[in-house]
Amino acid sequence: xxxxxxxxxxxxxxxxxxxxxSHRLLVRGGFIRQLMAGSYSMLPLGVRVRAKVMGIIRxxxxxxxxxxxxxxxxHPRDIWERTGRTETMADILLTVQDHRGTxxxxxxxxxxxxxxxxxxxxxxxxxxxxxxxxxxxxxxxxRPRSGLLRVKEFTMKDSYTFDVDEAGLDQQFDNHxxxxxxxxxxxxxxxxxxKASSGAMGGKESVESMVASPAGEDDVAHCSNxxxxxxxxxxxxxxxxxxxxxGPTSPVQFATPGVKTIRDLVEFDGGADANRQIxxxxxxxxxxxxLVILRGDHDLIEQKLMDGTGSIDVRPAHGDEIRDLLGxxxxxxxxxxxxxxxxVADHALAGRKNMTTGANVDGHHIRGVDVExxxxxxxxxxxxxxxxxxxxxxxGEPLAVFRAIEVGHIFKxxxxxxxxxxxxxxxxxxxxxxxxxxxxxxxxERNMAACVEANHDxxxxxxxxxxxxxxxxxxxxxxxxxxxxxAADIYESLIASGLDVILDDRDARPGVKFTDAELIGIPYRVxxxxxxxxxxxxxxxxxxxxxxxxxxxxDVISHxxxxxxxxxxxx
RNA sequence: CGGGCUGUAGCGCAGCUUGGCAGCGCGCCUGCUUUGGGAGCAGGAGGUCGCCGGUUCAAAUCCGGCCAGCCCGACCA
Numbered sequence: 001x002x003x004x005x006x007x008x009x010x011x012x013x014x015x016x017x018x019x020x021x022s023h024r025l026l027v028r029g030g031f032i033r034q035l036m037a038g039s040y041s042m043l044p045l046g047v048r049v050r051a052k053v054m055g056i057i058r059x060x061x062x063x064x065x066x067x068x069x070x071x072x073x074x075h076p077r078d079i080w081e082r083t084g085r086t087e088t089m090a091d092i093l094l095t096v097q098d099h100r101g102t103x104x105x106x107x108x109x110x111x112x113x114x115x116x117x118x119x120x121x122x123x124x125x126x127x128x129x130x131x132x133x134x135x136x137x138x139x140x141x142x143r144p145r146s147g148l149l150r151v152k153e154f155t156m157k158d159s160y161t162f163d164v165d166e167a168g169l170d171q172q173f174d175n176h177x178x179x180x181x182x183x184x185x186x187x188x189x190x191x192x193x194x195k196a197s198s199g200a201m202g203g204k205e206s207v208e209s210m211v212a213s214p215a216g217e218d219d220v221a222h223c224s225n226x227x228x229x230x231x232x233x234x235x236x237x238x239x240x241x242x243x244x245x246x247g248p249t250s251p252v253q254f255a256t257p258g259v260k261t262i263r264d265l266v267e268f269d270g271g272a273d274a275n276r277q278i279x280x281x282x283x284x285x286x287x288x289x290x291l292v293i294l295r296g297d298h299d300l301i302e303q304k305l306m307d308g309t310g311s312i313d314v315r316p317a318h319g320d321e322i323r324d325l326l327g328x329x330x331x332x333x334x335x336x337x338x339x340x341x342x343x344v345a346d347h348a349l350a351g352r353k354n355m356t357t358g359a360n361v362d363g364h365h366i367r368g369v370d371v372e373x374x375x376x377x378x379x380x381x382x383x384x385x386x387x388x389x390x391x392x393x394x395x396g397e398p399l400a401v402f403r404a405i406e407v408g409h410i411f412k413x414x415x416x417x418x419x420x421x422x423x424x425x426x427x428x429x430x431x432x433x434x435x436x437x438x439x440x441x442x443x444x445e446r447n448m449a450a451c452v453e454a455n456h457d458x459x460x461x462x463x464x465x466x467x468x469x470x471x472x473x474x475x476x477x478x479x480x481x482x483x484x485x486x487a488a489d490i491y492e493s494l495i496a497s498g499l500d501v502i503l504d505d506r507d508a509r510p511g512v513k514f515t516d517a518e519l520i521g522i523p524y525r526v527x528x529x530x531x532x533x534x535x536x537x538x539x540x541x542x543x544x545x546x547x548x549x550x551x552x553x554x555d556v557i558s559h560x561x562x563x564x565x566x567x568x569x570x571x
Numbered sequence: 572c573g574g575g576c577u578g579u580a581g582c583g584c585a586g587c588u589u590g591g592c593a594g595c596g597c598g599c600c601u602g603c604u605u606u607g608g609g610a611g612c613a614g615g616a617g618g619u620c621g622c623c624g625g626u627u628c629a630a631a632u633c634c635g636g637c638c639a640g641c642c643c644g645a646c647c648a
Contacts, residue, residue: 012597012609013583017641037640142572145642260648281647292647300647316646330648358648385647477607511608529607539607 001470003504003513007044010516020215022452023147025461029520031448031469038144038152045520046448048469050155053444053451054134056186056466057157061132064175066159069133071113075105079112083420088312092139094152106138111417111439114160118423118435124164127425127435128172132159134444146215148449149405155444162418162435164427169436173205173412176440180209180408187447188464189454191407194220194229209408213453216405223392223399233303236382237390237399239348242275247354248368251336256365260331262296265356265365272296278349278357278369280333282317282325285309285342289317289325291335293357293375294346298384308344308381326360334358335375336366343375346383405450413437461521462544465567471500472560473522477510477529487528490538490556494526497557499564518543523567524560 009030017034018024026032031046042050058068077095080086086093086105094106107113114131121129134157144150161172177193184191189211196208208231210220221235222228230236256268262279265271277296282289283305290309294300306314319329325341326333334357335343349355355369372378388401418424418435427433448467455462465471472494476487484505491503502522504513510529517525527539527548538556541548542563551559 009581011582016577016583019642034640142645143642262648279647294647298647302645302647316648318646319648322648333648475607479606509606509608509610511606511610514608516609527607531607 001502003473003502004506006502008516008520009043010519018147020146020149020449020453021456022149022215022449025452025456025519026147026449029461031520032148038141038150040148040151040445042445045469049448049463049467050444052467053187053447054155054157057183057442057444058134060179060183060186061130061157061159064130064179065128066130066132069114069117069131071107071110071117071133071135073107073136073138075107075113077103077105079116079421080105083112083417085112092141094138094140107135108137108139109156109439109441110135110158111160111413111437112421115417115421115423115435115437118160118162118418119421121162121423121425121435124425124427124433127162127164128168129162130159130172130175131162132157132440145217146449148445149215150217151445154446157442157444159440161438161440162423163437164425164433165436169412169414169438173410173438176410176438177207180410180440180442183442184209184211184407184447186464186466187451188466189407189447189451192220192222192229192404194222194231195234196231196409204414205412207410208406209410210404211407211450211454212402212404213450214403215449215453216403218404218406219401220404221386221399221401223395223397225397226392226395228392228394228399232385232401233301233307235386235399236393237386238393238396239390242352244276244353244355247370251366251368251370251374253359253361253364253366255363256332257363259363259365264331265296271365272356272367276355278334278352278355278371280335280358282322282330282333284315284317284321286311286313289321289341291338291341291343292345292383293335293343293349294384295348295352298346298348300346300383301385304381304383304385305344308383328358328360328362332358332360332362332364334360334366334369336360336369337374339376343378344381344383345371345375345378347380348384350380405446405453407447407450408440408442410440411438413439455521459515460519463521463523465523465564468500468521468523470502470522471564472524472526473502473504473517474526474528475504475510475513475517477513477527479505479507480530483528483530483533486533486553490526490528490553493557494560497561499560524563526556526560 011028014024015027018027030043032040034040092108096104137156138153141152144152163169191209191211194208194210196206219232221230221232259265259268262274262277266274274297275295279294279296281292283292306312349371353370356365356367357369359366389398392399415434415436418437423435424432452461474487474491476484494501523543525541532538537550537552539548540551
């Protein structure tokens with residue numbers, strides 16, 4: 001490609017509506033343009049990167065036995081009703097009507113449709129199967145954000161496995177786990193695999209692949225000592241035991257005028273340290289009130305409440321609901337003496353005595369609470385969010401909690417969808433067996449963005465060779481006939497050698513060409529100018545290191561082939 | 572869904588308080604000079620001021636409604 005003919009609209013200024021680094025650089029570099037919130041046009045450079053990302057993914061999934069399909073994006077609604085996901089995914093489901101008024105679903109994922117295809121499997125002898133496609137997904141995200149990181153329409157590689165039993169699923173899951181590690185490594189990112197909550201996908205076990213970045217939307221707890229890693233929605237930590245005094249034989253109520261928060265009560269004369277308080281929250285879980293209690297210095301993470309109660313319909317109660325249920329306002333709530341309501345408690349409260357909590361009387365608290373003695377019918381769950389610095393649950397070293405981008409997610413689904421859609425085979429024993437499924441996703445454009453988050457400097461993007469829009473740019477530094485001809489010759493010979501090259505033959509000053517090449521992140525630049533040509537050399541510069549060396553014109557091909565090809569396959 | 576901010580030329584912004592010719596920088600076009608790190612000079616093109624309505628002799632500017640984009644939060648009492 002000759003740059004003079006290419007549509008690469010680079011921008012000198014940061015776009016005003018972009019905050020995340022990947023968003024800014026991809027827009028400035030002319031890779032993408034926004035159409036509306038959560039919707040981006042891919043420009044030619046973006047398309048090239050995207051294609052290479054998909055190529056790496058395809059390569060690795062094929063390598064573990066994947067067969068590529070291509071399933072529709074327009075789905076009949078009734079299939080989604082049969083798995084119940086018109087309900088469970090209602091918030092993000094986009095639908096359209098055809099001219100007959102039939103409701104169609106724009107696929108947010110493809111478990112249902114792949115399973116429908118899988119109903120044609122008849123015998124365990126046909127298993128295992130690993131099917132995948134790379135296809136658009138539509139999700140009505142409540143809040144798209146950060147450029148390509150969260151959008152309403154995106155490309156996903158989603159694979160699905162079908163096995164006769166759990167052992168087969170485990171094997172396919174492990175294969176994907178390994179393949180994903182290789183994919184992210186080839187995309188130039190350091191990923192860590194974390195245990196996760198499987199959310200709306202259902203199923204029992206899932207592992208997310210995370211890449212650390214401040215632009216991410218998840219928090220990960222990670223132990224650099226032993227490698228423990230988990231999404232904070234799942235993470236735990238070891239806590240130092242607290243020795244409590246016995247306290248009184250029964251709780252004692254006392255007046256706490258003006259005390260509304262845990263902190264207020266810490267500072268109140270006669271109050272208690274936060275870790276000797278019981279925090280009481282009221283939630284509505286599947287339309288029923290639930291009292292949630294934690295240690296005063298701990299915070300609830302709602303995902304754990306969802307996972308622990310098995311409900312996806314969880315919200316904090318409103319002020320009036322709280323008053324109706326407990327007879328007091330938030331700030332004076334407690335679980336002591338409450339009956340007829342589900343009470344869930346975080347494990348950190350187990351065995352605790354002489355605690356202080358609200359009295360369910362405005363402006364009053366009670367002290368001397370023995371959790372297990374004074375609160376009836378407790379259901380024990382893991383509910384609190386892990387904080388940075390708490391001891392690792394495996395080895396006790398301090399955990400680090402940091403933001404990360406979820407670049408992939410793999411699930412052991414089990415038989416839910418297969419059962420709902422009647423996908424089964426005849427097993428070895430001659431009896432019908434429901435297919436055991438797994439599903440595995442990678443967001444293509446999100447990985448492009450994550451790669452930029454992980455590979456940039458103050459001059460722009462630093463693509464790894466594996467997915468750079470071009471591997472080499474030949475920059476013509478002075479547009480006279482001799483220089484241009486020499487550069488074009490080098491360009492042609494590099495192309496002939498199988499390199500992915502662009503010739504910057506624009507009638508622009510060299511500074512413009514250098515800054516553009518650096519902004520869009522091309523790994524190698526061959527600078528061709530009269531000064532070097534007089535000596536029979538051109539300059540070869542590496543984007544990542546900024547190192548530049550003079551190379552005799554005759555050696556350019558072999559020099560670049562060595563550098564580029566050694567990096568092409570990734571690690 | 573709640574809160575905050577923002578909509579003026581392709582991009583970045585000023586003008587709005589106090590109503591009165593729609594501006595600046597970059598980019599773009601033409602010419603000349605220049606050419607190893609975002610050139611200089613001269614000339615030029617380009618705008619429903621987000622949309623609808625109201626007030627007024629007069630609205631980018633004041634008032635009302637709507638739409639769109641960005642950021643934060645998702646009610647931790």
